[in-house]
């Protein structure tokens with residue numbers, strides 16, 4: 001795609017005053033969600049002219065095979081209500097397209113769509129699940145940290161992208177919402193390459209913002225956040241479901257995430273949002289025009305003050321542009337740790353590790369490096385060679401058996417909690 005083709009089609013995506021509609025919603029009742037989507041769209045001026053003749057692609061957060069109640073993925077009732085709302089606006093074609101963690105294959109997509117409830121959610125509705133595993137190189141010369149991305153074909157071919165995300169904590173970026181969900185437009189294991197290319201989380205966050213800015217500004221766009229039940233603790237897959245009771249909608253994913261971060265009490269500690277503020281994409285202090293509350297909903301009323309933060313929280317304070325900051329970070333940083341009693345030896349963590357620092361080893365050899373490996377049941381188990389670890393936590397995110405834990409430095413636990 002040439003620079004000329006990157007026309008700004010959604011200016012609102014990068015304007016700090018773009019409103020975020022916020023509604024209280026404590027149920028996965030499809031009718032209730034549908035009516036709130038209609039009202040949020042009206043309040044936030046989303047697609048006022050309808051979508052007649054448009055090809056719409058929904059990018060849901062279906063990060064991995066997880067049942068809807070685990071709260072790692074968008075609930076199928078929200079997906080169904082969204083498809084119905086888009087149909088009511090006259091969309092000509094609706095495609096649901098995700099690129100989850102791991103290899104980008106039709107078989108993997110089928111498994112993920114089924115486990116997450118998307119296959120059932122689409123039945124009887126005018127929407128198709130994407131199985132085209134092609135992707136193309138896209139250029140975004142306006143990017144501040146990253147300008148070239150591999151992006152799955154349906155997203156590049158869409159007139160309209162619907163960023164259908166889940167509100168979760170995230171061990172690397174602290175927040176998984178509208179911005180982070182768009183990392184899933186990068187095909188399968190190319191995501192691991194991006195972690196290798198941007199091992200510093202400041203760079204990684206800036207890259208995510210470039211990717212998000214590219215997708216949301218160069219086509220018609222809306223971000224919808226399923227914050228009815230979110231994930232707290234070590235998200236985006238290893239945490240616990242927690243009721244929040246909210247739905248958000250905006251044409252600006254950065255502003256939407258800023259409101260979402262307030263709901264779960266992590267405003268100020270999400271580098272993606274701080275970076276978006278410095279770029280002028282997002283308000284710095286919310287004013288009346290920024291948040292449109294449906295039936296008087298406010299972030300303060302919906303806030304969950306004791307929402308559990310990831311165990312990696314606070315480790316970023318030691319990151320600095322000098323040798324002392326880097327040394328302190330290296331010393332204090334939390335690390336991934338295999339729980340050998342839960343590990344089933346599937347090898348997914350080793351396959352997902354961008355730094356190739358996880359090696360599957362025979363149990364007796366592994367025991368020489370990791371004493372706790374003696375508790376393992378499989379004969380071949382993973383061992384992390386920590387010197388090369390870049391702390392991306394892909395292993396923790398993608399372990400299907402929740403067997404990768406986060407180990408905090410004891411001093412850091414004392415200082416930061």
Ligand code: SF4
Pocket residue numbers: 338342343344345346347348349350381382398399400401402403404
């Ligand atoms: S830690 Fe998880 S992903 Fe890695 S081998 Fe064990 S079960 Fe599989």
Ligand code: SF4
Pocket residue numbers: 336352353354355356357358384388389390391392393394395396
């Ligand atoms: S061991 Fe885990 S946290 Fe470390 S680089 Fe590999 S995937 Fe990332």
